[in-house]
Amino acid sequence: MSIELARHIQHTLIGPGVSRAQIERHVGECTDLGFDAAMVGACWVREVRELLSGSAVKVATAVDFPYGCMTTDGRIAEMRAVVDAGADEVDIGVQVGWLRSGELARFSDDLARVVAAAEGVPVKVMLELPLLGPDERRTAVEASVAAGARFVKNASSGAVGVATPEDIAWLRSQVPPGVGVKASGGISSAEQATALIVAGADLLGTSTGVQIVRGGAGDRSY
Numbered sequence: 001m002s003i004e005l006a007r008h009i010q011h012t013l014i015g016p017g018v019s020r021a022q023i024e025r026h027v028g029e030c031t032d033l034g035f036d037a038a039m040v041g042a043c044w045v046r047e048v049r050e051l052l053s054g055s056a057v058k059v060a061t062a063v064d065f066p067y068g069c070m071t072t073d074g075r076i077a078e079m080r081a082v083v084d085a086g087a088d089e090v091d092i093g094v095q096v097g098w099l100r101s102g103e104l105a106r107f108s109d110d111l112a113r114v115v116a117a118a119e120g121v122p123v124k125v126m127l128e129l130p131l132l133g134p135d136e137r138r139t140a141v142e143a144s145v146a147a148g149a150r151f152v153k154n155a156s157s158g159a160v161g162v163a164t165p166e167d168i169a170w171l172r173s174q175v176p177p178g179v180g181v182k183a184s185g186g187i188s189s190a191e192q193a194t195a196l197i198v199a200g201a202d203l204l205g206t207s208t209g210v211q212i213v214r215g216g217a218g219d220r221s222y
Contacts, residue, residue, distance in 0.1 A: 049086030058088035068093025111147040124151035130161030162186030165199035172200030
């Protein structure tokens with residue numbers, strides 16, 4: 001088992017129909033294997049906070065996932081709700097449509113307001129790099145840093161694009177010291193996970209963490 005890899009992994013279980021039994025098993029995997037965080041849907045944050053009481057494993061969740069197209073007020077309300085429920089970290093979607101439409105002030109203002117609503121809880125911005133051109137990518141990173149994000153993330157999931165060492169290295173080159181990089185999307189083997197860490201990823205978001213740290217390969221990743 002790779003303890004070194006485990007400490008980088010935010011073990012993910014988000015999807016329709018997730019049951020309490022699945023959540024309890026997920027939390028058990030996180031504590032048994034030493035993952036960085038249990039990443040769960042917003043509706044389970046309070047329960048997972050209780051299950052992880054006394055553990056070093058963090059509670060993480062996502063706001064405006066997976067589409068990133070809620071209103072700013074809706075995003076703020078969801079952020080406040082998950083922080084109140086006990087989230088240690090929050091990944092947030094971005095308004096890709098506003099960015100691609102050139103509505104840069106609107107895009108930046110939304111990010112700043114949503115990050116501020118976290119009231120100091122670390123926020124990771126899911127940039128959806130595969131959907132953006134070079135200038136849009138740079139603008140998205142700059143807006144995230146200016147908003148006070150603690151991490152930037154290449155994508156929300158494998159549905160958007162597979163995490164590549166090239167994208168992770170690019171993100172690392174764009175952010176100042178103190179801002180981390182999270183990789184997400186199609187991470188399904190120890191070899192792939194290691195390559196992303198070498199490229200500059202501090203954290204890995206994946207639903208196949210158990211298989212990765214035990215030397216196998218998973219069939220899906222978020």
